[in-house]
Amino acid sequence: MNTRAIYLFAGVGILYVLTGVLLSWNVSLNILILGLLSAIMALGVNMQWGYAGLFSTGIVGSIALGGLAVVFVSGNPVPEAFAAGGWQAISGLAVAVAGIAAAVAAWTYMPAGRARNLAVAVILIGGFFLYRGIFDPAVERIEAFDPATHGNVGGFGLNSIWAWPVGGVFAAVAAWAIGKIALGLREDYLAIATLGIAEIVITAIKSEDWMSRGVKNLVGLPRPWPVPYEVDMQADPGFLAFCANWGLNPTTTSTLAVKGIYIVMFAIVLSLLIWLLQRALNSPWGRMMRAIRDNEVSAAAMGKDVKRQHLIIFILGSAVVGMSGAMYVSMLGQLVPGEYTPLRFTFLIWIMVIVGGSGNNWGSVLGGLLVGWLWLIVDNAGPLIMGAVTAGMADGALKSHLVDVAPQLRLLTLGVALLLVLRFSPRGLLPEK
Amino acid sequence: MSDPFLIGAAMTGGYGATDILHDCTIAVEKGQIAVIVGPNGAGKSTAMKAVFGMLNLRGGSVRLNGEDITKLSPQDRVARGMAFVPQTHNIFTSMTVEENLEMGAFLRRDDIKATLEQVYHLFPILKTKRHQPAGELSGGQRQQVAVGRALMTQPQVLMLDEPTAGVSPIVMDELFDRIIEVARSGISILMVEQNARQALNIADKGYVLVQGANRYTDTGAALLADPDVRRSFLGG
Amino acid sequence: MDLLNALVAFLNFVVIPAASYGAQLAVGALGVTLIFGILRFSNFAWGDTMAFGTMAVILLTWLFQSLGISIAPLPTALLALPFAILITSALLLGTDRVVYRFYRKQKAKPIILVIVSAGVMFVMNGLVRIIIGTQEQNFADGGRFLISAGDFKAWTGLAEGLAIKGTTAVTLVTALLTMAALFWFLQKTRTGKSMRAFSDNEDLALLSGINPDRVVQVTWVIAAALAVIAGTLYGLDKSFRPFIYFSLLLPIFAAAVVGGLGSPMGAVAGGFVVAFSEIIVTYAWKKVITYVVPQSWAPDSLMQLLSTDYKFAVSFSILIIVLLFMPNGLFNKGK
Numbered sequence A: 001m002n003t004r005a006i007y008l009f010a011g012v013g014i015l016y017v018l019t020g021v022l023l024s025w026n027v028s029l030n031i032l033i034l035g036l037l038s039a040i041m042a043l044g045v046n047m048q049w050g051y052a053g054l055f056s057t058g059i060v061g062s063i064a065l066g067g068l069a070v071v072f073v074s075g076n077p078v079p080e081a082f083a084a085g086g087w088q089a090i091s092g093l094a095v096a097v098a099g100i101a102a103a104v105a106a107w108t109y110m111p112a113g114r115a116r117n118l119a120v121a122v123i124l125i126g127g128f129f130l131y132r133g134i135f136d137p138a139v140e141r142i143e144a145f146d147p148a149t150h151g152n153v154g155g156f157g158l159n160s161i162w163a164w165p166v167g168g169v170f171a172a173v174a175a176w177a178i179g180k181i182a183l184g185l186r187e188d189y190l191a192i193a194t195l196g197i198a199e200i201v202i203t204a205i206k207s208e209d210w211m212s213r214g215v216k217n218l219v220g221l222p223r224p225w226p227v228p229y230e231v232d233m234q235a236d237p238g239f240l241a242f243c244a245n246w247g248l249n250p251t252t253t254s255t256l257a258v259k260g261i262y263i264v265m266f267a268i269v270l271s272l273l274i275w276l277l278q279r280a281l282n283s284p285w286g287r288m289m290r291a292i293r294d295n296e297v298s299a300a301a302m303g304k305d306v307k308r309q310h311l312i313i314f315i316l317g318s319a320v321v322g323m324s325g326a327m328y329v330s331m332l333g334q335l336v337p338g339e340y341t342p343l344r345f346t347f348l349i350w351i352m353v354i355v356g357g358s359g360n361n362w363g364s365v366l367g368g369l370l371v372g373w374l375w376l377i378v379d380n381a382g383p384l385i386m387g388a389v390t391a392g393m394a395d396g397a398l399k400s401h402l403v404d405v406a407p408q409l410r411l412l413t414l415g416v417a418l419l420l421v422l423r424f425s426p427r428g429l430l431p432e433k
Numbered sequence B: 001m002s003d004p005f006l007i008g009a010a011m012t013g014g015y016g017a018t019d020i021l022h023d024c025t026i027a028v029e030k031g032q033i034a035v036i037v038g039p040n041g042a043g044k045s046t047a048m049k050a051v052f053g054m055l056n057l058r059g060g061s062v063r064l065n066g067e068d069i070t071k072l073s074p075q076d077r078v079a080r081g082m083a084f085v086p087q088t089h090n091i092f093t094s095m096t097v098e099e100n101l102e103m104g105a106f107l108r109r110d111d112i113k114a115t116l117e118q119v120y121h122l123f124p125i126l127k128t129k130r131h132q133p134a135g136e137l138s139g140g141q142r143q144q145v146a147v148g149r150a151l152m153t154q155p156q157v158l159m160l161d162e163p164t165a166g167v168s169p170i171v172m173d174e175l176f177d178r179i180i181e182v183a184r185s186g187i188s189i190l191m192v193e194q195n196a197r198q199a200l201n202i203a204d205k206g207y208v209l210v211q212g213a214n215r216y217t218d219t220g221a222a223l224l225a226d227p228d229v230r231r232s233f234l235g236g
Numbered sequence C: 001m002d003l004l005n006a007l008v009a010f011l012n013f014v015v016i017p018a019a020s021y022g023a024q025l026a027v028g029a030l031g032v033t034l035i036f037g038i039l040r041f042s043n044f045a046w047g048d049t050m051a052f053g054t055m056a057v058i059l060l061t062w063l064f065q066s067l068g069i070s071i072a073p074l075p076t077a078l079l080a081l082p083f084a085i086l087i088t089s090a091l092l093l094g095t096d097r098v099v100y101r102f103y104r105k106q107k108a109k110p111i112i113l114v115i116v117s118a119g120v121m122f123v124m125n126g127l128v129r130i131i132i133g134t135q136e137q138n139f140a141d142g143g144r145f146l147i148s149a150g151d152f153k154a155w156t157g158l159a160e161g162l163a164i165k166g167t168t169a170v171t172l173v174t175a176l177l178t179m180a181a182l183f184w185f186l187q188k189t190r191t192g193k194s195m196r197a198f199s200d201n202e203d204l205a206l207l208s209g210i211n212p213d214r215v216v217q218v219t220w221v222i223a224a225a226l227a228v229i230a231g232t233l234y235g236l237d238k239s240f241r242p243f244i245y246f247s248l249l250l251p252i253f254a255a256a257v258v259g260g261l262g263s264p265m266g267a268v269a270g271g272f273v274v275a276f277s278e279i280i281v282t283y284a285w286k287k288v289i290t291y292v293v294p295q296s297w298a299p300d301s302l303m304q305l306l307s308t309d310y311k312f313a314v315s316f317s318i319l320i321i322v323l324l325f326m327p328n329g330l331f332n333k334g335k
Helices: A003-023 A025-052 A059-074 A079-109 A114-144 A160-182 A187-207 A230-235 A237-246 A250-281 A284-294 A296-301 A306-332 A342-356 A361-389 A397-424 B044-052 B074-079 B097-104 B113-122 B124-128 B139-151 B169-184 B196-202 B220-225 B227-233 C003-039 C046-067 C076-106 C110-132 C149-156 C166-188 C190-200 C202-207 C212-237 C242-247 C249-259 C264-282 C286-292 C308-325
Strands: B006-013 B021-028 B033-037 B057-064 B082-085 B157-161 B188-192 B205-210 B213-218 C145-147
Touching (some): A003 A025, A025 A059, A025 A250, A025 A342, A025 A361, A059 A187, A059 A306, A059 A342, A079 A114, A160 A187, A160 C308, A187 C110, A187 C249, A230 A237, A230 A250, A237 A250, A250 A284, A250 A361, A284 A296, A284 A306, A296 A306, A342 A361, A342 A397, A342 C110, A361 A397, A397 C076, A397 C110, B006 B044, B021 B044, B021 B057, B021 B188, B021 B205, B033 B044, B033 B169, B033 B196, B044 B157, B074 B082, B074 C202, B082 B139, B097 C190, B113 B124, B113 B139, B113 B169, B139 B157, B139 B169, B169 B188, B169 B196, B196 B220, B205 B220, B220 B227, C003 C046, C003 C149, C003 C190, C003 C212, C003 C249, C003 C264, C003 C286, C046 C110, C046 C212, C046 C242, C046 C249, C076 C110, C076 C212, C110 C242, C145 C149, C145 C166, C190 C212, C202 C212, C242 C249, C249 C264
Parallel strands (some): B021 B213, B033 B188, B033 B205, B157 B188
Antiparallel strands (some): B006 B021, B006 B057, B205 B213
16 A cells, blocks of 8 residues: 555545534444445455456345345245245245256257257257246245245255355356356347346346345344344443443444444455455456457467456455445345345446556555545435525425435536546546556 | 659658658659568658658658658548558458449549549449448458558559569469559559569669668669669669 | 137337337437447447436426426426426536546547546436435326227226327337437437537548547437436336436446447437336236146246346346447447
8 A cells, every 4th residue: 555545545534533523433434344344345346357357237136135145144034935936936936046057958968959959949948937837836935934024945044154155156156157058259239138137136026026025125134143232232230331331322332332343343354355356466366357348359368367367356256245234234234125226226336436446456455435425425414415405495396306316416516526437537536557 | 843743851760769760862753653671670761751741750850742741640641632441451341342432532523533533434343343441352352442542532642562562473463563554644653562582673763761761762673673773672 | 718808918018118218218219329439439428428318307397287287198307308408408517517528628538538527427316316316306207008908998898908108108109209309319410410420530521621529429419318318218108316317327337238338329229228128027927827828727826937126127128238249239330
């Protein structure tokens, strides 16, 4: 890190401190938690873009898949629902996967011609109806069980910290599938294809009630180890004594303490990632990746398997993003499918990466913390500011409209910010060396 | 001695930091054929592109009909009566033959029918295939479309970058005949050719370039007769 | 067995909605493919350009309504179209001037332009939400039905009704006129031909004296017209909500890719391929099948291949199949 980076990070630190002093420390720490998560997401995206030049618009899909992992790993088991159709639903999905695998195998190993086309079509169409035949009744029975509180198949009820790596794996598997298809084609095809897969993932999470209760939201997911619950802390005599000793308010102190623990945990994950990524970047592998990014043709001529390397980095980047998605849901304690919009979770992350500095890991962290702060401060301070701006105006339609649309201003602002950075400082705040 | 009709005089320059051309001079008189030959990498195409304004010169000048056009863009040179046929990608593959020719005449505001008929007269096959997409034609026919497109501007100078690359010997002879015909109509021709012997045969003037500089300059016939040129560049 | 009723139900629930939706997608995909052909990037701001244009139409519709101007039974929106196209053209030309032109002169890689267009998307999205808000707007004020289901049943005595909504007729006629005008322009006019030449071979177009700045400007104006028309037809037929327009990107991109990016004919065909597939796959066939098969075979389930929630999965699957097996699209031979 050079002095420029230190100044910039200090500047962002001051923003958070000012938020704490002027608004509230609770808000400031909240934003910091989400800023750290955004930084991890930005790191994952930076791996794909900064190291390999891959532009994916499916980040929100990876994040949502990570969230889904929490549902399966840590959701409360619903044994009745599982007994009603769990195994059957799983075998239905297995049939679907086997069908696709068989179709791919037939396509790969059969000689080209009508027989092959016919075989693939028969496998896919037959497989689809077989899958629906097994899967649909199972889902119906699962969703029939106590739909007011459950209706889902349930999870393993494990501590949600286990869901973090699983979220990474979920996103990695999806990335493998999409990468196999879209990498190696024109670069904007990857952007279009990932936009599509993300849309499908979100649709599934919204409408597959057996999985995540869909838009009814799945609440009550446990916190990751070792984060305590505020109510438990406030009931703990030791904690109360500690507060009394230092003259602290137990409610505020417990809230801030929980946030502090999250911040420490996420900061540890972030530091580990950066350490790994910096090492990787300076290893022969990292040099090869940059060589491929800067000149695919000559790298290919030198015998590098460009497509394979792209696939690897695409999977790894998505895995990091997926893990952060799991961290997010495990912290929230609930999966809210309606939250996953491309603007918030794909394009905003892109802005973080580009504003921070493509190809620079520290830049992504800076971008995550800075843009994350900007985005969230509007939620908290926006109405205040708009209130102040419109204070002198007479009450009326225009004033209430302006106050209503205040949150939308951030779309405009961030769009303009992105365009300005791309135009005047395309290498970002912290350029790659 | 007065200036030739078109001259790139003492041209020095290249695409990036390194110069490809060194003090290189190329010229063509009114209604004559000038041919640039030389080994691979001699800067033949570069010299041609320099005359057409497709790279920045660090030294030397280009003059057309006595007027200094060194600073003009290729588009402006088209407007002054220069036409250029690139070696590859020289037709609009998705458009019909006739549309290709119309696009050649894009800058003209007058009636182009007469010119169109002239081109069809020169290349009769194009008339029969006028409504076919140019991308579906054979290699030789594509070159005819390319030359035809360039002629549609009614140029005073026609510049051809390896017009016979990739066509059969019969088609090549045919194409050279047409080029002579074009020159007889008063249009100056400047072309780069890989097939040096055949090209010098029809050339009024020949330029042998080596490493971006003039090595031999003489009439086509004299170059063909020169034993040094024959030994080094024409394979004996 | 009742083939006539089956046919009417099929027309009413599959063919007519798909034709209408397909026409909307086709006009939208024409814009995407045109921008791709001339400016050589996939415009991620396209959905929001459509939203912006539609918003302009809605605001003008309200203005005309308040002034008492009407072209009933046609929707007032049609009257607003030309003005909205002017406004949107100004926006796109302005955007090109302050944003895209810089990258074009730099000869930036297409992917950079894609990212830049994402920035433009944010700005337009913000503008639309600030000006008109995020709520749903219905602005179809023309005649509701050309033929209502009830009338149709009364005329024919069939059990099934065939309804043609006013907006369906408006969509089909407007889309057809738009496409005809665009193809005439591209095939027959000097400027149109120069655009095709530019798209085919930029360097040779320059050598022929075609002015690239002019080609680009004309392209943006046509794109504005297509965005406004596609967005308005969709909004009249369904309703206007800014975020829905963003998600139209996927089926529109799919349509453009199916036909081969850069090919106008392909975009039109692609629009209908995507729309028909989407509706055929997500339609509950129970009704039609019940008419066709003997009574004892009548299905119990909905006979729906995929729930309507997954309509985007259909566009996506088509996209993937095309990308895998014919990356140049159905209509771009050997390019």
